[in-house]
Amino acid sequence: MIVTRRIVLAGIAASALSRNALAATPFPTPDIPPLENRDYAQARKHFRTSLLRKGPSPEVSAPLGTPPGATRVTYPGGPDGSIQLIAWLSHYEPSNKLKPAVLFLHGGNATGDGHWELMKPYWEAGFVVLLPSFRGENGQAGYYSGFYDETADALAAATYLENLPGIDRNRLFIAGHSNGGTLALLASMTRKFRAAAPISAGVSAWRYFGRYSNEMPFDPADPMEFVMRSSACFGASLKCPTYLLRGSEERPFDKDHELLMERARSASVSIEKKLLPGTHNGVVPGAVVESIHFFNQFA
Numbered sequence: 001m002i003v004t005r006r007i008v009l010a011g012i013a014a015s016a017l018s019r020n021a022l023a024a025t026p027f028p029t030p031d032i033p034p035l036e037n038r039d040y041a042q043a044r045k046h047f048r049t050s051l052l053r054k055g056p057s058p059e060v061s062a063p064l065g066t067p068p069g070a071t072r073v074t075y076p077g078g079p080d081g082s083i084q085l086i087a088w089l090s091h092y093e094p095s096n097k098l099k100p101a102v103l104f105l106h107g108g109n110a111t112g113d114g115h116w117e118l119m120k121p122y123w124e125a126g127f128v129v130l131l132p133s134f135r136g137e138n139g140q141a142g143y144y145s146g147f148y149d150e151t152a153d154a155l156a157a158a159t160y161l162e163n164l165p166g167i168d169r170n171r172l173f174i175a176g177h178s179n180g181g182t183l184a185l186l187a188s189m190t191r192k193f194r195a196a197a198p199i200s201a202g203v204s205a206w207r208y209f210g211r212y213s214n215e216m217p218f219d220p221a222d223p224m225e226f227v228m229r230s231s232a233c234f235g236a237s238l239k240c241p242t243y244l245l246r247g248s249e250e251r252p253f254d255k256d257h258e259l260l261m262e263r264a265r266s267a268s269v270s271i272e273k274k275l276l277p278g279t280h281n282g283v284v285p286g287a288v289v290e291s292i293h294f295f296n297q298f299a
Contacts, residue, residue, distance in 0.1 A: 094166025235263025
């Protein structure tokens with residue numbers, strides 16, 4: 001089980017936090033997330049986030065070790081490769097028969113051994129799996145930006161993974177849980193993966209930072225800061241088949257998720273959703289298995 005402090009807080013007291021935080025939201029929130037006609041990848045080329053607070057991830061966590069079944073590697077964080085960040089890679093032997101791979105983006109704002117334990121079904125199913133950490137986490141370099149520069153790190157990790165020997169870059173998949181699901185959506189709007197399976201993903205930065213405004217490092221006076229962190233604004237930018245997964249005992253798919261799906265389908269993107277038994281954290285093992293079934297359709 002994932003037991004990081006931020007995730008546990010979200011899983012146990014999300015409704016109470018939401019009521020209290022939304023009552024004091026320090027920024028205007030649109031009833032409907034605006035539609036951006038630009039492709040998300042192009043929009044990223046012309047946007048730079050403005051961080052009012054520069055510091056580490058809001059989740060205090062220990063330095064990273066190497067959990068059983070993993071090889072500790074480093075990858076050059078994005079977008080300019082100036083930050084060396086730690087990732088965990090499953091053991092595999094490169095061969096002439098190329099292997100499919102999964103980039104899995106962890107939940108919360110820190111990496112822990114519990115995240116890695118959930119990856120075992122992927123390598124048992126024949127996938128090579130990479131679980132990256134992000135800037136500012138676990139005592140690493142870089143500033144937490146709340147889903148924007150972390151998306152660049154996720155994209156850099158994808159490039160690292162697909163260029164490893166023996167990896168089939170045409171069968172590179174992406175998945176993630178909670179905050180990692182949010183990043184998986186934004187990453188798959190920026191570049192093409194074979195398929196994506198975000199688990200319990202957020203799609204609106206207004207909703208997220210309305211609940212966790214104390215974590216907001218960027219300038220809330222600039223609406224584009226929220227737009228560029230909200231996949232609901234860029235549904236047509238999804239570049240691969242997408243399978244949204246969620247637990248039956250957590251906050252349900254809401255109107256923002258439906259809006260994301262509507263906008264994606266308007267661009268002929270294949271996108272589906274499914275509720276699985278479980279809470280926000282408890283759904284993850286079953287969702288990993290479900291994602292494997294989904295990925296195998298394209299592997």
